[in-house]
Amino acid sequence: xxxxxxxxxxxxxxxxxxxxxxxxxxxxxxxxxxxxxxxxxxxxxxxxxxxxxxxxxxxxxxxxxxxxxxxxxxxxxxxxxxxxxxxxxxxxxxxxxxxxxxxxxxxxxxxxx
Amino acid sequence: xxxxxxxxxxxxxxxxxxxxxxxxxxxxxxxxxxxxxxxxxxxxxxxxxxxxxxxxxxxxxxxxxxxxxxxxxxxxxxxxxxxxxxxxxxxxxxxxxxxxxxxxxxxxxxxxxxxxx
Numbered sequence: 619x620x621x622x623x624x625x626x627x628x629x630x631x632x633x634x635x636x637x638x639x640x641x642x643x644x645x646x647x648x649x650x651x652x653x654x655x656x657x658x659x660x661x662x663x664x665x666x667x668x669x670x671x672x673x674x675x676x677x678x679x680x681x682x683x684x685x686x687x688x689x690x691x692x693x694x695x696x697x698x699x700x701x702x703x704x705x706x707x708x709x710x711x712x713x714x715x716x717x718x719x720x721x722x723x724x725x726x727x728x729x730x731x
Numbered sequence: 732x733x734x735x736x737x738x739x740x741x742x743x744x745x746x747x748x749x750x751x752x753x754x755x756x757x758x759x760x761x762x763x764x765x766x767x768x769x770x771x772x773x774x775x776x777x778x779x780x781x782x783x784x785x786x787x788x789x790x791x792x793x794x795x796x797x798x799x800x801x802x803x804x805x806x807x808x809x810x811x812x813x814x815x816x817x818x819x820x821x822x823x824x825x826x827x828x829x830x831x832x833x834x835x836x837x838x839x840x841x842x843x844x845x846x847x848x
Contacts, residue, residue, distance in 0.1 A: 619792075658834040667825055667838035668776065679836075711776060715834050719791040720766075720778040 620644050620714050624723035630731040637699040639726045641712035646692045649716065656716035659688055659697045661708045662725075668711060672697065704730060733758035735826050735839035743820075743846050749813040753826030753839055760784055760802065764829045765809040767800060769822040770841070777822075782809050783831065816846045 621644040631637040647656045655675035660668035670679045672688035675695055685700040699706055707730055712723040739751035753765065766781040780790035782800040790798050794813070802809040813820060823843050827835040 667827075667841050668835075669838075670834065670836055673834045673836075713776075713834070715829070715832070718778075718789050719793070722776040722778070724775050 619719055620647065620717060620721050622712055622714055622721050622723040624710075624712060624726050626726060627724065628727040628729065630729045631699075631702045632731045633704060634701050635731075637702050637706070637728055639697045639710050639712075639728070641690075641695040641697070641723050643693045643695075643714055643716075647714045647716035648692050655691055655695070656714055657688075657690070657695050658713050658715065659686075660711045660713065661706075662711065663708045671710075699728075702728075702730070733828055733837045735828065735837055737824060737826050737839045737842040739842060739844070741843060741845060743816055743844060744848050745817055745846055746815055749811070749816050749820060749824075749844055749846070751811045751824055751826075751842065751844070753809050753811075755807045755809075755828070760804050760807045760809070762831075764831050765800075765802060766827045766829060766835065767811045768825045768827055768835070769820075770825070771819075771822045779811065779813075779824075781829070818846050820844070821846045 623642045625640045657675040659672040662668045676688045687698050689696050709725045709727050734756045736754050743749045761784040764781040767779040782788050782802045797814045799812040823841040825841045826839040828837040829835050
């Protein structure tokens with residue numbers, strides 16, 4: 619299984635400031651044949667299902683604000699929220715879909731400072 | 732996008748079988764992977780497995796001996812059976828859709844299943 623490790627486990631950021639969440643996979647999730655990273659980011663608020671934010675490591679889902687961006691390749695990835703808004707309080711998960719069993723990071727809880 | 736809705740008992744006794752159904756509306760059940768994912772209270776997400784519209788399946792090895800996922804294309808539904816449940820199987824169970832080999836792009840709202848006598 620590919621192990622996904624996120625850091626930090628929790629993060630407190632002031633409104634309007636930048637938030638950065640890291641995700642590391644135990645093996646590369648870059649598929650050489652199409653040069654795509656099989657890595658996605660989800661946002662989960664209490665009592666709700668995960669919401670797709672980013673796929674292919676850096677492609678923003680339709681309707682997701684452009685303050686959310688994803689970067690990285692191979693085994694190291696980052697989710698950045700450029701200017702934190704109150705509604706961004708949530709738990710964020712990375713997930714690899716490179717191989718089964720699909721696996722998720724343990725989650726990063728983002729709080730407002 | 733498709734809408735997914737889980738249904739089934741919210742309480743299952745230890746050693747019995749957990750059975751859930753996911754009904755898909757607003758889109759065809761064909762040509763997608765249909766997955767089950769669970770989340771114990773206060774914890775992270777765990778992939779259980781998927782079924783393809785032609786009936787082929789993939790299961791998480793950690794649960795494979797106890798899991799069956801099936802699809803009924805005539806009803807636009809797919810189902811999860813998890814046998815010999817214990818308290819460790821208490822979780823919110825989500826159904827989700829993905830294009831084969833891609834990310835989960837639609838999720839149900841989730842249903843809490845508690846394993847308790």
